[in-house]
Amino acid sequence: MSDSTKTCLVVDDSRVVRKVARRILETQGFIVREAEDGQQALLACRAAMPDSVLLDWNMPVMNGLDFLKALRSEFGPGQPPVMFCTTENDISFIEQAIENGAQEFIMKPFDEEILLGKFSQVGLL
Amino acid sequence: MTPRSFTSIAALLMAGSGLSIGPDKTYLLENRLAPVMRKHHLDSLDALAAKLRPVSFGSMPGGLEQDVIEAMTTNESFFFRDDKPFTHFRTRALPQLLADRPAHAKLRIWSAAASTGQEAYSLAMILQESAAMLAGRSVEIIGTDISREALGRAREGLYTQFEVQRGLPMQSLVKYFRKEGSQWRIADSLRQMVQFRSLNLLADLRSVGQCDAVFCRNVLIYFDQPTKSRVLAAIARQMPSDGVLYLGGAETVLGITDAFTAQAHERGVYERVILPPAQAALCPPSFAGAAARG
Numbered sequence: 001m002s003d004s005t006k007t008c009l010v011v012d013d014s015r016v017v018r019k020v021a022r023r024i025l026e027t028q029g030f031i032v033r034e035a036e037d038g039q040q041a042l043l044a045c046r047a048a049m050p051d052s053v054l055l056d057w058n059m060p061v062m063n064g065l066d067f068l069k070a071l072r073s074e075f076g077p078g079q080p081p082v083m084f085c086t087t088e089n090d091i092s093f094i095e096q097a098i099e100n101g102a103q104e105f106i107m108k109p110f111d112e113e114i115l116l117g118k119f120s121q122v123g124l125l
Numbered sequence: 126m127t128p129r130s131f132t133s134i135a136a137l138l139m140a141g142s143g144l145s146i147g148p149d150k151t152y153l154l155e156n157r158l159a160p161v162m163r164k165h166h167l168d169s170l171d172a173l174a175a176k177l178r179p180v181s182f183g184s185m186p187g188g189l190e191q192d193v194i195e196a197m198t199t200n201e202s203f204f205f206r207d208d209k210p211f212t213h214f215r216t217r218a219l220p221q222l223l224a225d226r227p228a229h230a231k232l233r234i235w236s237a238a239a240s241t242g243q244e245a246y247s248l249a250m251i252l253q254e255s256a257a258m259l260a261g262r263s264v265e266i267i268g269t270d271i272s273r274e275a276l277g278r279a280r281e282g283l284y285t286q287f288e289v290q291r292g293l294p295m296q297s298l299v300k301y302f303r304k305e306g307s308q309w310r311i312a313d314s315l316r317q318m319v320q321f322r323s324l325n326l327l328a329d330l331r332s333v334g335q336c337d338a339v340f341c342r343n344v345l346i347y348f349d350q351p352t353k354s355r356v357l358a359a360i361a362r363q364m365p366s367d368g369v370l371y372l373g374g375a376e377t378v379l380g381i382t383d384a385f386t387a388q389a390h391e392r393g394v395y396e397r398v399i400l401p402p403a404q405a406a407l408c409p410p411s412f413a414g415a416a417a418r419g
Contacts, residue, residue, distance in 0.1 A: 089286060094299050105295040107286050114290045121208075121294060 006124065007031045007048075011041040011064065012056040012085070017108075021054055021085070024112045028125060038062025042070055050080055052124050054115075055102075057086035057093065065096060072101045081122045085110060126151060130174035134158075134193065141180045141194045142271055143327050143356065145349040157196045165189055183327035191273070199347070200275045202240040203291035205247045206342070210371045213394055214338060215251045218369045222337050223258060225367055231263040235336040237360065238344035239268030239321060242279025243288070246311055248340070249318040250297060267333060269324035279321045282311035327352070330359045339364060342393070343373035350381065357382040361397060368397040 008030045010021045022032040033050060035041035039062040041053070053071075057064040068082055081103040086093070089107040097105050103122045106114060119125045131148060138144040146153070154170060167173045177193070180186040186194070205211050222232060234252075236245040245268035252264050270276050289298055289309045302309040324333070326344065339360055345353045360370065361384035370385055372378070372393050378385040385395035 089304075091299055091302075091304060094295050098296060098299065102295075105298075107290060110290075114287070117291060121292075 005029065005031055006052070007033065007050040008052045008054060009033050009035060009041060009044055009050040010054045011035045011038065011059070011067065012054075013037060013059045014056070017056070017085075021115065024115050025054075025119075028116065028119070038064060038067030038070070041067050042074075045071060045075070049075070052080050052119070052122075053082045054085050054106075055082055057084060057088045065100060068097075068100050068102060077101050081124060083118055083122065085115075126154070126170040126174070130171045133174040133177055134170070137177050137180060137190055137193060138197055139349075139352075140182050141184065141186060141190060142198060142325065143348045143352040144194075144197055145347065145352070146197075154197075158193060161189070161192045161196050164192065183325050183329070185271070185323060185325055185328075195272045195274055198272055200240045200272060201343070202243045203288065204243045204293040204297075206244065206292055207374060207393075208292070210340070210342065210393055211247055211251060213391055214248070214369075214371070215255065217391075218338055218394075219251070219255060220258060222367070222369070223262070226337075228260070228262065231265060232259075233265045233267065233334065233336045235333060235339045235363070236266065236268040236319075237326060237339055237341040239270045239279055240272070240275045241284075241288075242268060242276075242282065242311075242319070242321065243284075243292075244268070244340055244342070245279065245319045245321070246282070246301075246315050247292075249315040250301060252318065253314065264318065266319045267336070268319050268321045269326075269333065270321075271323070271325050273323055276321045276323055279319075280316075282316050284309050284311070326356050326359075330363055333363050335365060336363055336368065337365060338369045338371070340371045342371055343376070345376045346373065353381050358384055361385065364397045366397055366399045370395040370397065 006029065008025050010018050010032055012018050013036050018034045025032050033044060035044050037059040055064045055067065064084060083104040083106060084097050084102050085106040085108060087108045094105045104118045106118055116125060131151065134154060135146050138146060158170060158173060162173055167176065176189055178190060180190050234248055236248065239245050245266050248266055252259065268279060283305065285308055289302060301312045301315055341360060345356065348356065357378060372395065374393055378395055384398060386398050388394040388396055
């Protein structure tokens with residue numbers, strides 16, 4: 001693995017969504033790791049911090065927003081960039097995402113163009 | 126479709142929109158004109174071609190002819206498309222244009238192939254966020270397009286969830302849009318900054334007036350060389366000597382016109398060049414084409 005290899009932690013309780021995101025990101029050279037809920041994601045970050053996180057909102061055990069709050073509280077603001085990827089699409093959710101330190105917000109359903117476009121917007125591509 | 130029918134449709138597209146298509150694009154005609162055939166109760170492209178009336182160069186014909194032109198034009202657009210031209214406008218062109226003009230002078234920006242409005246509204250967002258730099262100066266954004274249907278959507282300012290996710294940062298979505306059902310409505314404050322008009326780039330462009338910056342991106346690629354040259358010359362006449370032109374990443378002025386020169390290290394950014402009369406006489410537009418061919 002080269003030093004420039006980027007990692008992305010895909011956090012979603014849907015196996016299908018994780019698989020789709022993995023396929024898209026791997027075409028761009030990302031090493032993708034997966035977590036099924038916020039708690040698993042937090043453990044994964046403690047073990048090895050990814051370069052980016054693609055994060056669902058509604059998940060069992062620990063939801064996406066609680067994970068984001070815990071991540072920023074434990075590791076500080078800004079890094080790694082977190083992009084929500086959720087069926088929630090009201091402005092209030094986007095505002096909460098911004099307030100709690102997310103870098104972007106993808107509303108499901110998404111496709112390759114939208115996903116990679118958002119990664120590009122936050123400087124990951 | 127008979128060769129005669131193809132020639133007839135291709136001639137309409139060239140005269141009406143500058144769109145240059147070859148016989149290899151027959152499949153595109155079949156795909157895109159199917160809804161037009163249904164609308165006008167025509168059962169084949171031959172029947173459609175037989176109904177077409179000749180249009181004069183650069184006109185806005187209406188009826189079947191306009192429907193054919195609209196169906197064949199590409200209305201692909203998204204917010205802050207390619208990002209770099211907008212960053213250049215915000216950080217380089219805008220401060221320079223403001224510095225070079227008296228405080229009372231109105232700034233006019235033209236989105237020349239505005240389509241469904243995303244480019245013009247992206248510029249409106251930049252200008253609204255540059256309020257301190259503008260210091261109360263009056264700004265006008267003109268969005269023009271040949272497609273009346275696209276302009277209708279632009280004026281409406283109502284976008285799908287897919288459209289607001291293409292290029293638009295989430296902060297801008299929250300700041301400038303409100304949800305209406307499953308769609309997103311752009312803020313009135315931005316709509317009021319933009320004036321959308323129906324305009325054929327092949328027509329007389331003087332009605333647009335003088336514009337300090339012109340965004341004419343991803344439209345020249347559909348034109349043949351003489352049409353590109355003609356359109357660029359006409360746009361140049363609507364710009365002051367320090368005007369800035371933005372073209373698409375796959376477009377250039379090189380070998381097409383001497384009215385613009387590429388800005389160093391800035392892809393797609395061109396400066397207006399006004400040659401002294403004596404030099405201009407020695408270097409007519411045809412020279413540029415000859416040089417390119419050579």
